[in-house]
Amino acid sequence: MLKLGVIGTSAISHHFIEAAHASGEYQLVAVYSRKLETAATFASRYQDIQLFEQLEDFLKSPFDVVYIASPNSLHFVQAKAALSFGKHVILEKPAVTQPQEWLDLRQTAEKNHCFIFEAARNYHEEAFTTIKNFLADKQVLGADFNYAKYSSKMPDLLAGHTPNVFSDRFAGGALMDLGIYPIYAAIRLFGKAQDATYQAQQLNNSIDLNGDGILFYPDFQVHIKAGKNITSNLPCEIYTADGTLTLNTIEHVRSAIFTDHQGNQIQLPIQQAPHTMTEEAATFAHMIQQPDQTLYQNWLDDAGSVHDLLYIMRQSAGIRFEAEK
Numbered sequence: 001m002l003k004l005g006v007i008g009t010s011a012i013s014h015h016f017i018e019a020a021h022a023s024g025e026y027q028l029v030a031v032y033s034r035k036l037e038t039a040a041t042f043a044s045r046y047q048d049i050q051l052f053e054q055l056e057d058f059l060k061s062p063f064d065v066v067y068i069a070s071p072n073s074l075h076f077v078q079a080k081a082a083l084s085f086g087k088h089v090i091l092e093k094p095a096v097t098q099p100q101e102w103l104d105l106r107q108t109a110e111k112n113h114c115f116i117f118e119a120a121r122n123y124h125e126e127a128f129t130t131i132k133n134f135l136a137d138k139q140v141l142g143a144d145f146n147y148a149k150y151s152s153k154m155p156d157l158l159a160g161h162t163p164n165v166f167s168d169r170f171a172g173g174a175l176m177d178l179g180i181y182p183i184y185a186a187i188r189l190f191g192k193a194q195d196a197t198y199q200a201q202q203l204n205n206s207i208d209l210n211g212d213g214i215l216f217y218p219d220f221q222v223h224i225k226a227g228k229n230i231t232s233n234l235p236c237e238i239y240t241a242d243g244t245l246t247l248n249t250i251e252h253v254r255s256a257i258f259t260d261h262q263g264n265q266i267q268l269p270i271q272q273a274p275h276t277m278t279e280e281a282a283t284f285a286h287m288i289q290q291p292d293q294t295l296y297q298n299w300l301d302d303a304g305s306v307h308d309l310l311y312i313m314r315q316s317a318g319i320r321f322e323a324e325k
């Protein structure tokens, strides 16, 4: 059983703890918050939790792995500190805001004999293994992946405030928040793209509300849509020489149906996990307990590719975070 510490006291941390406990591999033991009262309120639904408001004291306490769900621009510094104290790190997506930060975390993890995982949950869904196997003997001609969902923070934004997810200080925006899922799916299925571009509707601080991108592969393109001020109900599609594979969505996939050029259909055997985060929580625990270095290095490489592409796409749209201005 892995002892779990948590940074970040919003709903997503409860959601991850629920999945972690359901996996039977973790026990929450410590919570860090900027305020002790917030940590206490957060922890009140669990038992025997140590509470901290000093990050260093938290990281010195006896747990094995930390789940970090803070605003994006804080991820790098907090993860680096945790690794330096010998903790394995499960870092919410987007793990970093610059490609070189990911390289730094990789090196720091290796030096401290720890694992670092980016919690990009669709990458670890069993559905994508099924889809990849199905595509193995097919010629891919393109794909259309989207993730656009009207944000619960939109009313706040429209009232003149800047919630963290729309803030340049905290490295927010549609591409970083939701666009990362289509990019992870593309890399999981097709490998690293050679180049990428992105155009977006942007706030005055340059942060994107929604946008369209292209990932360029040698023989085809993957079109990406990300949005936080719009909702897309479109399915996702992968075009092959033999027909089209239609996924109901790009994360927490429930159905994948292949339709050939004659209209015949094959339903892929997709088993949707009961909880959006159980597959990644269980996968990370297994990797810590029974390491598979080849697989782990693949994960790190793929995450590096994602962050390279996110950076290129941000530059092409002119999205600049406060630390870069």
Ligand SMILES: NC(=O)c1ccc[n+]([C@@H]2O[C@H](COP(=O)([O-])OP(=O)(O)OC[C@H]3O[C@@H](n4cnc5c(N)ncnc54)[C@H](OP(=O)(O)O)[C@@H]3O)[C@@H](O)[C@H]2O)c1
Binding pocket: 008, 009, 010, 011, 012, 032, 033, 034, 035, 038, 039, 068, 069, 070, 071, 072, 074, 092, 093, 094, 119, 121, 164, 165, 177
């Ligand atoms: N995997 C998923 O499905 C999923 C879903 C939602 C979000 N996420 C990711 O989870 C992360 C957190 O997202 P969120 O929407 O929960 O963020 P958030 O509400 O803005 O912040 C999360 C936590 O960070 C701390 N925090 C907030 N503002 C801060 C500030 N100015 N300085 C320092 N700490 C601050 C707060 O904890 P304390 O007050 O306790 O310090 C807060 O509970 C993001 O990286 C996001 O992409 C992932």
